[in-house]
Amino acid sequence: MAESKAPRATSNRSTTPGSDTFRDFISSGWADRPADTQVPREQTIFASARRATLSAMYPGKRLIIPAGAAKVRSNDTDYAYRAHTAFAHLTGWGSDAVANSVLVMEPAADGHVSTLYFREAAGRDSDEFYANPEIGEFWTGPRPSLAHVAVDLGLETSNLAGFAAVLDAIDATTLVVRDADREITDTIDGRRLLAAETGSLDATTGAERDDDEILARDVSELRLVKDGYEIEQMRRAVAATKQGFDDVITDLPQIIAHSRGERLVEGTFNRRARAEGNAVGYDTIAASGPHACILHWTRNDGPVVPGDLILMDAGIELDSLYTADITRTLPISGTFTDVQRRVYEAVLEAADAAFAIVRPGIRFREIHAEAMRIIAEKTAEWGFLPVSAEESLQPDAQYHRRYMVHGTSHHLGLDVHDCAQARREMYLDRVLEPGMVFTIEPGLYFQPDDLTVPEEYRGIGVRIEDDIVVTESGAENLSITIPRTADDVEAWLAAR
Known part of the structure; x- marks a missing residue:
């Protein structure tokens, strides 16, 4: 067992004194410790x-x-x-x-x-x-x-x-x-x-x-339904995470000025995580410009360029080890272009539609299906699909998933992807109950070299992610105070 292992310090570089005189001296002369209260x-x-x-x-x-x-x-x-x-x-x-x-x-x-x-x-x-x-x-x-x-x-x-x-x-x-x-x-x-x-x-x-x-x-x-303590920890984790996002917005001028501004985004957020909690709950994604089309971009070594969007997926883990998981997509110059806003508002519509159906009694997988309905409708409306939205939504089609290959929701708590070893019937097919906590995080990602979309869309990646708790009568968006509409995001940036 681990207890019997020798220290890692090797004898070829150890300078620890070994004499009996030293042992006697270092073992004496210590004050009594205060009583444990x-x-x-x-x-x-x-x-x-x-x-x-x-x-x-x-x-x-x-x-x-x-x-x-x-x-x-x-x-x-x-x-x-x-x-x-x-x-x-x-x-x-x-x-x-x-x-x-x-x-x-x-x-x-x-x-x-x-x-x-x-x-x-x-x-x-x-x-x-x-x-x-x-x-x-x-x-x-x-x-x-x-x-x-x-x-x-x-x-x-x-x-x-x-x-x-x-x-x-x-x-x-x-x-x-x-x-x-x-x-x-x-x-x-x-x-x-x-x-x-x-x-x-x-x-x-x-x-x-x-x-x-x-x-x-x-x-x-056992973690699928959270108790009162866990839900309160999730609230606190989200509140700390909001502070981290605020810090990044405050630091945007220095971030933009640095050749690896994404690293500064990561560092600013991580500082808040260490100040308010234990650490980040997962590696921060600070994905600027076309990096936002890479779903798990954590190298964070690119510039943050005005005119682009930056997708920031980050969460603070408290000392209790409960973590938030929030994504916001921000226009670096402070305002969205027309195309950026069009994509952003489509993603927001998908997120809002998914949230609107959350209540006890529906199945977890229905949340994803509702978000995908909007994603299919929007990409079909823009002429990106070779078929109608209804046809694309058929199980043997799914053309719209080219632009959003990930799922819409996952359980959240001590792990950012919590309850991952649960059975399918207890996770994806589970009927929702009060106390369940999960994300809703639709997105649209148009790769820089994707010839199925017009050039002005290429390199745009947008995700909006919120943390949701099921209540007795419906659901609560725990992260609703972190600006999420296009207008509110622009006002958030303007106030820095």
Whole structure:
């Protein structure tokens, strides 16, 4: 397990003193730390309810949900740590989570007993606190204590060393979220295989893996309907994201002046993300001019040129790890040209038509169909399709999809594309319920070399994306305060 690994600092470059004199000196002379006055965090009661729901689905099964290890960026430097989404959802630990932690739900007579295993701070009687660059307090700051986290999250806690006993008890009742921590998954598979060979496991390893996949599916589907805490976090993430868009508009003169203005857009927004939350929820798309026709343009190394549009797809992830996902398309000079406005207003009409049908009882896929109806009608009206809009909308035609190949909506929450392991009947074909949160994001993209459209359209890409929550009577656009009509966007830019 990760706890036994040696520090990454290699002996050929380590200058850490190793004498007994130094160890004695550095281990003494420290003031007592203040008493811990931690109180449970706001999400504790909600995370507990989620675990109870999962517990009821898996009576008698041991469930292992790892947070995951840190991921190496280069040599001995890691990417910023983010716990696995299922772990974050079921513990509520958010950006404070410690790498390599594991949530274990042990079956009991009345459900499950949940224990959070993590590596707590190394004591100052150990040389780890100054000599281990992965977990040493001198290197990474103090770690929370077991007692602190127990109160903070309302969970039983245990040192990570105790997780070895859980692994020793692996049997047919044990399931693991497989993609969260490869080392733990491999260890569990090995124990299962050994147990099967010795006859102490009735189930085959293959069958257990199938059950693991069902667990991954179920913890994904558990997030399809958000609770009150989650919806409030989404509101806050959207509000922070609006600030980020405002910052970019304020900085437009410097952005335009730089040869790689898209990078400045990204940097300005990311600064706000770090100030108001944990980070960006995904790589910011700052796509100016024809780059807006590249759906996942994240190189962001081009200029921002007056006369063009810039498509900005960005979202701030809070410390709770809930993220917004907003797209706005802005005329860099401050006003749309006639053709740009025509395309923009067509996309807006599609977005508004899709939003207008959202209510409990419809199926998720109907949102996309409604947006596509408008996209087909507009592209047919402009003469871009070889058939009528009605003919293009037939399943075996779909000519209009040349100009919008992506879907209109995806679920949103802890992941920007949340609940991705849910079954089709629970995702695309699911009947909407109050508390579901998703995007509506139609677009039109006319590639610079697309000969099926007039020259004045080529190189124009427009997307408008909002974050939506289903209510008891309909839906609420959480991002409605971020200007979205053509006139409001122009006024927004004029006010900078």
